Amino acid sequence: MxxxxxxxxxxxxxxxxxxxxxxxxxxxxxxxxxxxxxxxxxxxxxxxxxxxxxxxxxxxxxxxxxxxxxxxxxxxxxxxxxxxxxxxxxxxxxxxxxxxxxxxxxxxxxxxxxxxxxxxxxxxxxxxxxxxxxxxxxxxxxxxxxxxxxxxxxxxxxxxxxxxxxxxxxxxxxxxxxxxxxxxxxxxxxxxxxxxxxxxxxxxxxxxxxxxxxxxxxxxxxxxxxxxxxxxxxxxxxxxxxxxxxxxxxxxxxxxxxxxxxxxxxxxxxxxxxxxxxxxxxxxxxxxxxxxxxxxxxxxxxxxxxxxxxxxxxxxxxYGLVPQMASSSAQVLVTVFDAEHMPASLKLAKELRAGGLTVEIYPEAVKLAKQFKYGDKVGIPIGVVVGPDDLAAGTVAVKRFADRKQMNVAQTDAVDAIFELLNTNA
RNA sequence: GCGGUUGUAGCUCAGUUGGUUAGAGCGCUGGUUUGUGGUACCAGAUGUCGUGGGUUCGAGUCCCAUCUACCGCCCCA
The missing domain is CATH 3.30.930.10 (Bira Bifunctional Protein; Domain 2)
Structure with missing residues (x-):
């Protein structure tokens, strides 16, 4: 030191x-x-x-x-x-x-x-x-x-x-x-x-x-x-x-x-x-x-x-005029279900970015609790999960951290759903 | 340049007239919960006590020096 x-x-x-x-x-x-x-x-x-x-x-x-x-x-x-x-x-x-x-x-x-x-x-x-x-x-x-x-x-x-x-x-x-x-x-x-x-x-x-x-x-x-x-x-x-x-x-x-x-x-x-x-x-x-x-x-x-x-x-x-500001500039955290699903998460992140969202991906396949905790801690408002069930159904799980509101939406609708969540109050 | 205060875990700090293995809270890691964070409970890890000397049987604690940060003075665009 x-x-x-x-x-x-x-x-x-x-x-x-x-x-x-x-x-x-x-x-x-x-x-x-x-x-x-x-x-x-x-x-x-x-x-x-x-x-x-x-x-x-x-x-x-x-x-x-x-x-x-x-x-x-x-x-x-x-x-x-x-x-x-x-x-x-x-x-x-x-x-x-x-x-x-x-x-x-x-x-x-x-x-x-x-x-x-x-x-x-x-x-x-x-x-x-x-x-x-x-x-x-x-x-x-x-x-x-x-x-x-x-x-x-x-x-x-x-x-x-x-x-x-x-x-x-x-x-x-x-x-x-x-x-x-x-x-x-x-x-x-x-x-x-x-x-x-x-x-x-x-x-x-x-x-x-x-x-x-x-x-x-x-x-x-x-x-x-x-x-x-x-x-x-x-x-x-x-x-x-x-x-x-x-x-x-x-x-x-x-x-x-x-x-x-x-x-x-x-x-x-x-x-x-x-x-x-x-x-x-x-x-x-x-x-x-x-x-x-x-x-x-x-x-x-x-x-x-x-x-x-x-x-x-x-x-x-x-005078308390400096606002609390999120550490991360990302709007979305894409989690990684396990090592096998890393490609699916990477692809989802790419699509969300293409849709105009700022996105962080968790770089390791650690347990979801840890990933969610990280996302919340750095001030990312939304977390998404693509696990085996979602992949099979062609959906993603989208969750707003502030009020724990979560929904499953078709992958193709994910961008719209996330913007909807970002634009409404928790 | 002058005067003062300060320094102990990642952070904020406690630590008695010097006494044996240096503590707390927060945070961190793991668990209660093998597809989900904020609360709760359980368990765990972490220190050259700023640095160098000195006094002492023994120093985080006392003394000297030094460095750092901070608070005044000076100065201020």
Missing amino acids: SSIIRPVKGTRDFYPDLMRKRTWLYDHMRRAAEAYGYQEWEAPIIETLELYAAKSGEELVKEQSFVFEDRGGNEVTLRPELTPSLARMIAQKSRELPKPIRWWSFGPFWRYERPQKGRTREFFQWNVDCLGTSSIVADAEIAAIAVQMLRNIGFTSDKLVVYVNSRQLMDRKIAELGVSDKDGKAAVLRMIDKIDKMSREKWHVYGEGLGLSSAQIEGLEALLGNKDLWQEAPELVEFFGVLENLGVRDWFEYNANIVRGLNYYTGVVMEGRDRAGDHRAIFGGGRYDNLVADVGGDAVTGVGFAMGDVVISLIAEE
Whole structure:
């Protein structure tokens, strides 16, 4: 046991039980994105370090990415996020792609951090982005898609919430406090991000450490406590208005504390959370109007969000929203009466498949009880038996496990009979 | 990088102030039932007690180290 080679720290082995849950999430993500006309795409999972160096968070690139040299001596990184790859790909084709560009993606990402609850080193992330339009409708649409997915899996707005803020608004307000240089503003944004994580005293000390006066710190505090601040930002007023029309306004709240860590955000920023506050952010996103130009392309504006698979899975499990799913994808288990009847079972399985059913055959002539037990255990709804009596009569025994309903039907009618059983309730 | 918790059967765990052959439930195998699973009853198999050292007449239990997973901090796309 202890000699089995271990998996890499922070990775998860997707055994079928877990894989089914991931696929379940993926299906809901796909449905939500496609409902709004988004196209699926994918980027490479390794990129040059250079791609991230400019615009992602500094900590992210320097300390939390898997960076290594390839055999040619080039520095490459396992992608820690998708948006820079998106910007790069858009930049390459920005003149030929019809706008708005509506794309979604789901794939693996890596961050070299200490694994904890809701955080792994390899994780899967759903990205939805709309580029080539500055309309606030795009910001709201992106937000609505995230909510759509959460609704699809059974969440309601009393459990989850999306906090919203505007980088432009905060920029303006911070400038009004007398912080105008770029680095100073970035430091204040980080300070805002920390307000919920430290005591008021510590937070004040932290602010003083940044060189802020106590008047400035108190001003900032008042700012963050102001629930109506959004009314001073036309983009937020409009944003909430569009959400109203899209029918999802109840999921959203203004929150001045939300600024998000990424450096490239320029406008609306958002963060999905559980209202109970027991978990990390479910998704995060915002508008990034300069990113495509920053990787060398024409100016193409964009807005998007990313949802990791880990936190949403934890919360969905917590609220009992993940359905029980059968292990086997088969609708029918063809049993084997004894070794002599194996050919008859194989032929029957072939015919059932030809009739459009998914079929597992039991590969050994063990006693029927064992075969039935197996079929029930892996979640196959129907079992069939072809024994000597059936063979002589040209029939098969068809049984629905759920209610033990069993009937003998002519072999030629088996497909219809099974579909009938599958389509009626036990 | 810092602090803490943890590790005993396939799984979830119990195991007294250190004491002789390490237990339970679930699961698994067989049987009650040689053409039929979910319940019930009967029987059975299964352990380098994470790893390496140390203390002791004696260690699953105490000490040290180490690894793993987990929980915080840091950071967070």
